[in-house]
Amino acid sequence: MGKEITSRLQDYAQWYNDLVIKSGLADYSAVRGCMVIKPYGYALWENMQATLDKMFKDTGHQNAYFPLFIPKSFLSREAAHVEGFAKECAVVTHYRLKSDPAGGGVIVDPEAALEEELIVRPTSETIIWNTYKNWIQSYRDLPILINQWANVVRWEMRTRLFLRTAEFLWQEGHTAHATAEEAMEEARRMLEVYTHFAESYMALPVIQGIKSPAERFAGAVETFCIEALMQDGKALQAGTSHFLGQNFAKAFDVQFLNKNNEQEYVWATSWGVSTRLIGALVMAHGDDDGLKLPPRLAPIQVVLIPVYKNDEQRAAIDARAREILQSLKQAGIRAQYDDADHVRPGWKYAEYELKGVPLRLSLGERELQQHQIEAVRRDTREKLSLPLDHVAEKVLRLLDDIQQQMFEQAKAYRDQHITPANSWEEFIHILDEQGGFVYAHWDGTEETEIRIKELSKATIRCIPLSPWPGDDGPGKCVLTGQPSARRVLFARAY
Amino acid sequence: MGKEITSRLQDYAQWYNDLVIKSGLADYSAVRGCMVIKPYGYALWENMQATLDKMFKDTGHQNAYFPLFIPKSFLSREAAHVEGFAKECAVVTHYRLKSDPAGGGVIVDPEAALEEELIVRPTSETIIWNTYKNWIQSYRDLPILINQWANVVRWEMRTRLFLRTAEFLWQEGHTAHATAEEAMEEARRMLEVYTHFAESYMALPVIQGIKSPAERFAGAVETFCIEALMQDGKALQAGTSHFLGQNFAKAFDVQFLNKNNEQEYVWATSWGVSTRLIGALVMAHGDDDGLKLPPRLAPIQVVLIPVYKNDEQRAAIDARAREILQSLKQAGIRAQYDDADHVRPGWKYAEYELKGVPLRLSLGERELQQHQIEAVRRDTREKLSLPLDHVAEKVLRLLDDIQQQMFEQAKAYRDQHITPANSWEEFIHILDEQGGFVYAHWDGTEETEIRIKELSKATIRCIPLSPWPGDDGPGKCVLTGQPSARRVLFARAY
Numbered sequence: 001m002g003k004e005i006t007s008r009l010q011d012y013a014q015w016y017n018d019l020v021i022k023s024g025l026a027d028y029s030a031v032r033g034c035m036v037i038k039p040y041g042y043a044l045w046e047n048m049q050a051t052l053d054k055m056f057k058d059t060g061h062q063n064a065y066f067p068l069f070i071p072k073s074f075l076s077r078e079a080a081h082v083e084g085f086a087k088e089c090a091v092v093t094h095y096r097l098k099s100d101p102a103g104g105g106v107i108v109d110p111e112a113a114l115e116e117e118l119i120v121r122p123t124s125e126t127i128i129w130n131t132y133k134n135w136i137q138s139y140r141d142l143p144i145l146i147n148q149w150a151n152v153v154r155w156e157m158r159t160r161l162f163l164r165t166a167e168f169l170w171q172e173g174h175t176a177h178a179t180a181e182e183a184m185e186e187a188r189r190m191l192e193v194y195t196h197f198a199e200s201y202m203a204l205p206v207i208q209g210i211k212s213p214a215e216r217f218a219g220a221v222e223t224f225c226i227e228a229l230m231q232d233g234k235a236l237q238a239g240t241s242h243f244l245g246q247n248f249a250k251a252f253d254v255q256f257l258n259k260n261n262e263q264e265y266v267w268a269t270s271w272g273v274s275t276r277l278i279g280a281l282v283m284a285h286g287d288d289d290g291l292k293l294p295p296r297l298a299p300i301q302v303v304l305i306p307v308y309k310n311d312e313q314r315a316a317i318d319a320r321a322r323e324i325l326q327s328l329k330q331a332g333i334r335a336q337y338d339d340a341d342h343v344r345p346g347w348k349y350a351e352y353e354l355k356g357v358p359l360r361l362s363l364g365e366r367e368l369q370q371h372q373i374e375a376v377r378r379d380t381r382e383k384l385s386l387p388l389d390h391v392a393e394k395v396l397r398l399l400d401d402i403q404q405q406m407f408e409q410a411k412a413y414r415d416q417h418i419t420p421a422n423s424w425e426e427f428i429h430i431l432d433e434q435g436g437f438v439y440a441h442w443d444g445t446e447e448t449e450i451r452i453k454e455l456s457k458a459t460i461r462c463i464p465l466s467p468w469p470g471d472d473g474p475g476k477c478v479l480t481g482q483p484s485a486r487r488v489l490f491a492r493a494y
Numbered sequence: 495m496g497k498e499i500t501s502r503l504q505d506y507a508q509w510y511n512d513l514v515i516k517s518g519l520a521d522y523s524a525v526r527g528c529m530v531i532k533p534y535g536y537a538l539w540e541n542m543q544a545t546l547d548k549m550f551k552d553t554g555h556q557n558a559y560f561p562l563f564i565p566k567s568f569l570s571r572e573a574a575h576v577e578g579f580a581k582e583c584a585v586v587t588h589y590r591l592k593s594d595p596a597g598g599g600v601i602v603d604p605e606a607a608l609e610e611e612l613i614v615r616p617t618s619e620t621i622i623w624n625t626y627k628n629w630i631q632s633y634r635d636l637p638i639l640i641n642q643w644a645n646v647v648r649w650e651m652r653t654r655l656f657l658r659t660a661e662f663l664w665q666e667g668h669t670a671h672a673t674a675e676e677a678m679e680e681a682r683r684m685l686e687v688y689t690h691f692a693e694s695y696m697a698l699p700v701i702q703g704i705k706s707p708a709e710r711f712a713g714a715v716e717t718f719c720i721e722a723l724m725q726d727g728k729a730l731q732a733g734t735s736h737f738l739g740q741n742f743a744k745a746f747d748v749q750f751l752n753k754n755n756e757q758e759y760v761w762a763t764s765w766g767v768s769t770r771l772i773g774a775l776v777m778a779h780g781d782d783d784g785l786k787l788p789p790r791l792a793p794i795q796v797v798l799i800p801v802y803k804n805d806e807q808r809a810a811i812d813a814r815a816r817e818i819l820q821s822l823k824q825a826g827i828r829a830q831y832d833d834a835d836h837v838r839p840g841w842k843y844a845e846y847e848l849k850g851v852p853l854r855l856s857l858g859e860r861e862l863q864q865h866q867i868e869a870v871r872r873d874t875r876e877k878l879s880l881p882l883d884h885v886a887e888k889v890l891r892l893l894d895d896i897q898q899q900m901f902e903q904a905k906a907y908r909d910q911h912i913t914p915a916n917s918w919e920e921f922i923h924i925l926d927e928q929g930g931f932v933y934a935h936w937d938g939t940e941e942t943e944i945r946i947k948e949l950s951k952a953t954i955r956c957i958p959l960s961p962w963p964g965d966d967g968p969g970k971c972v973l974t975g976q977p978s979a980r981r982v983l984f985a986r987a988y
Contacts, residue, residue: 027625027628029560029561029621029625030561030565030568030621030624030625031561031563031564031565031612031621034561034562034563035561036558036559036560036561036625037558037559038558039556039557039558039640041558042556042557042558042559043556043557045559046557062533062536062537063533063536063537063540064530064531064532064533064535064536065530065531065536065539065663066523066530067523067524067525067528067529067530067661068528068614068645068647068661069525069528069584069661070525071524071525072591072599072600072602073599074524075591075600076598076599076600082600086590086591086592086593086600087590087591087592088589088590089589089590089591090563090586090588090589090612091586091587091588091589091590091591091602092584092585092586092587092614093585093586093587093588093602094584094585094587095582095583095584095585095649096580096581096582096583096585096649097566097569097580097581097583097585097613098580098581099580104570105566105567105570106566106569106570106576106580108566108585108587108611117602118525118584119591120562120586120614127523127524127525130524131521131523131524131530134521140836146533150645151562151644151645153562155589155590167561167562167563169559342634
């Protein structure tokens, strides 16, 4: 009964793939590194999009759309940017196919070569700043607060569904400001928006921090991030917000007349989250029976299943179930009634567990008699009997509680997995034995950062914005013994 | 005062471009044929998307997402399809850039050539049917009712903002069915959805019809379309819905076990509308002063402008205006208050006329005294005084009336521009002198269709689903004199 899922203990990576594919979130495609987001996965993404989009609009942003293609020469304009993105991109070189003279099929028409090759956008700073140049003359044209929902392509050699795919969906905010302070404020504001989204909607506790120079976005002056912890003890970067200084304004010559009537380069930010967050949801909450989706984002919050032994029972149960469904929907609950009769209730229970539906209700003859309904929480598997009076209110309270409990559980796990290390042996031991974040001193050099990565496969996830328990001010680097200003968070990461 | 707009009479094409660019809908980009959709244009698209998306979901469809790239060989699988799409596509041949050894900048890394080139999707039938193959085994897996919101690329040589761009945004529905009847019903259902959207939301009257074989979608058995008329007398295809028969199922070997336990090829439809509809909105309704947006889709339905002579007046007017704004918003009206004080009210009036805001309210000292507000309709320019009691209700009624009147006006124009022609001289005369649709007999051959296009630049827009005034059953072809089964609609078109 149900679909075979590899356990986390047996093979964590396979467990993840099983969950994603068998729950109907996504599928592999015929194109290397690209996935198909199936209706259930896309419905989840739509809920995430709608929530974030409202948050962006509430903070004054508007959506717009910029070209998919970037002229090759644009990438070279910002020195660090081209370093970071040129290595892995899809390049359009021709604009026509023709029939293969040697037989069936089509070939690239050699006469249709582009004068300048086009890059499928890996991120849109360059094409957007080239556009902003035409939109900005004076301080009156600022700020520009724009977000784009789009697909982007980064040619990854090793791909994993949602976590690392050649094409992915995301949003990218690109803002332009008259002062450094205002741009910095915007970068911090969006980090707060992402934090609120991760914690209150995804039930995913995150650590806010700053990236080390080596992990900084290619072209940024400062990269802020939120880092989350998965159940295998590996970290996952869940969102970034960049203060770009005047780097892109200088690269694309975007100046404005300030209030003192002087020409000045414009200040910039960019920030983004992607369908990768779906991978984070799966790995942070799922168990060996399937997904566990937080109620606020779950495409189906409640499934209602009728249980009957014969047609007579069925008619009465069905009638009552439809009333209940109606009252749940009227209360704004995303409820679904599954009255398919070619599979048994037990099969359905397993299926909706796999799909991570937060609450399952079932209505049988006994429940009908007793004027109640059976409820099973996906998070704790707790079974409850709910009286049918005001059932929608009770379900709403339960969903709130599930949302809260899922966050608390993930947070307890995360908090247990931030461990200070005071020697290199301890550092490696923690990584190998318990995983999670290691809170250790670092001498601040890129050389040491690279060496630590080579030796341990751990990277600096962030310099946390607020000190964590174990913080002890300045100290000595866990690898080199050189002076360190403060502890930073290391982890092996996705 | 205001921005210079070319008049329609002077240069219709330039008028169109002026409206699109100066109203802030879109802008040219640095990439040939690709445009930037600016926030105002994108907000309009978001309203169109939200409306259509709800209609799709109400008719049982779910959204999903398929890869941007299509392996080159997929295009060749369906013979007609490759004919139609291979000629104009962006081809990805490489996956890496590298530093130019000859100097600054980057070049395509010749060692990073793809084994098989990838096409940036011009439409997704092939990649989707290759995926459906894995999803469909038995009749229980059918129907599949999926829609995708996506960007697509068709390498057009002559491009125009919104109307014909290399990259555009659209939705594409792709459904799979167990029977031909069910697929045909779906294709007709979606044509009705598009018609309802065009007429009730865009205020754009359309003619439902069937495409002639030459104008059929590449790979379809039957293409249904809705055709609209622009103010220069040219037609514009506003949406298509295709009955694909078993063509793609055969090309990708998608069979299912039917209820009789027999293997059978799956039946298919596809249907789509695009950002081209924004171009249609501009050209169907705009005038020499700017856009006229139908209230149901307008990003700003009502703009409220304070008019004052001194600071004392200003304070009282501002306070009252904010109350009015509040009551409009509470009634669900997309209202905006423009209290900018560095431009005069007259400048604002012109600006919001250009932007096509359906209703402009202004509040001055006199209105304040008389407990009323001045309202000016964008469609008729009619000026009214609205008492401030229950002002939101009155505004809602006015918006409904504007929506209705815009449709009636466009319909009257369209109806006056469907003209029967009974001779070739008449045919040409009508096209040259008054434009619009010419309702004429055609002998049903592709040869004649092509000849008519060569001679007149007019194409068969559709064989209307219901006969139009002037229908006279069978007759003789307007060009060849050969027998004709019925009149069809010709026009010069976008």
